[in-house]
Amino acid sequence: MKNLCLLVEDQPKTQEFLIKAMNQVFPETQVFACAYLKDAQAWLNQLANSDRKDLFKVALIDLGLPDGSGIQLVKKLREQFPQVLSVVVTIYHDDAHLFDALSAGASGYILKDENVEMVAEILKRIQYGEPPLSPSIAHRLISHFRTPEAAKNKDVDLTARETETLALLAKGFTVAEAAGKMGLSAQTVAGYVKIIYQKLHISSRAEATREAIRRGLA
Structure with a gap:
């Protein structure tokens, strides 16, 4: 059976390129894509009672969604699916969104202005137990801890x-x-x-x- 990935993103073009990046890195993974928190939560509730729960490995989550903040979903995953890597994919590169996401339980933070190849390279780090971070985000974290x-x-x-x-x-x-x-x-x-x-x-x-x-x- 294929591993599972949850993708929560309301922009069709962004959904498409994230699915493409995931397929490049994890070709044996099935991606469930949705645009709303409510649909993601419904999928998670259904999965929680199925025998495929342990196949759920990665979640790619946008922060600004039509019916709420992706932070809510990151928290839910930390509580109900602690084995899942929650990776935020967003346009926000400021400290407030970054540290709120990390404190909520995010294991990675990728900016949407990266191209497909770069996103794929960042996602590859998951295979080696490394946090998937956009280069500018990694530099921002280092800079903050050096102040x-x-x-x-x-x-x-x-x-x-x-x-x-x-x-x-x-x-x-x-x-x-x-x-x-x-x-x-x-x-x-x-x-x-x-x-x-x-x-x-x-x-x-x-x-x-x-x-x-x-x-x-x-």
């Missing part, structure tokens, strides 16, 4: 509660959800978030996620 600010933040001590809060934020939990996990009020956790931002000299969830990843919390 003086990151080095300074490494020496900033957080309390146990602050560390726990940072880890939950990086995993995509809202303040209210993190509070529920920690058995605290949302107001208390919001206070921790404010202190964390002040201590680390950051101002966004994307920066918090990056810092959590660097500290090994996500």
Whole structure:
């Protein structure tokens, strides 16, 4: 039986070139392509109760979909299909989308402006246990971890509660959800978030996620 790949992309031409790239690298893989989150979720629910579940290996997911964000699907895959490599394929190359995707569970991040041959080369890395990343994304990650600010933040001590809060934020939990996990009020956790931002000299969830990843919390 063939391995399975889920492709969630609403642009027909992009669907076509991603299927072509997958077929070049994994000719024995069957690609299920859809344009909506609801269709992808329906397919996953059906697969979860079938004997083909273990054949599901890779998911290629766009972030900007007609009925929601692909991040939702990345999280669902991490929870229900942990063996699957979730690879984001997107036009977004900014820090916020990149680190949100990685913290949600994405194993790769490919930009849509790559040509078919380059996408195929990037996907080949999966065979060797390497993360499929566009070159510019790989350079961006290296650059962020080399910044003086990151080095300074490494020496900033957080309390146990602050560390726990940072880890939950990086995993995509809202303040209210993190509070529920920690058995605290949302107001208390919001206070921790404010202190964390002040201590680390950051101002966004994307920066918090990056810092959590660097500290090994996500």
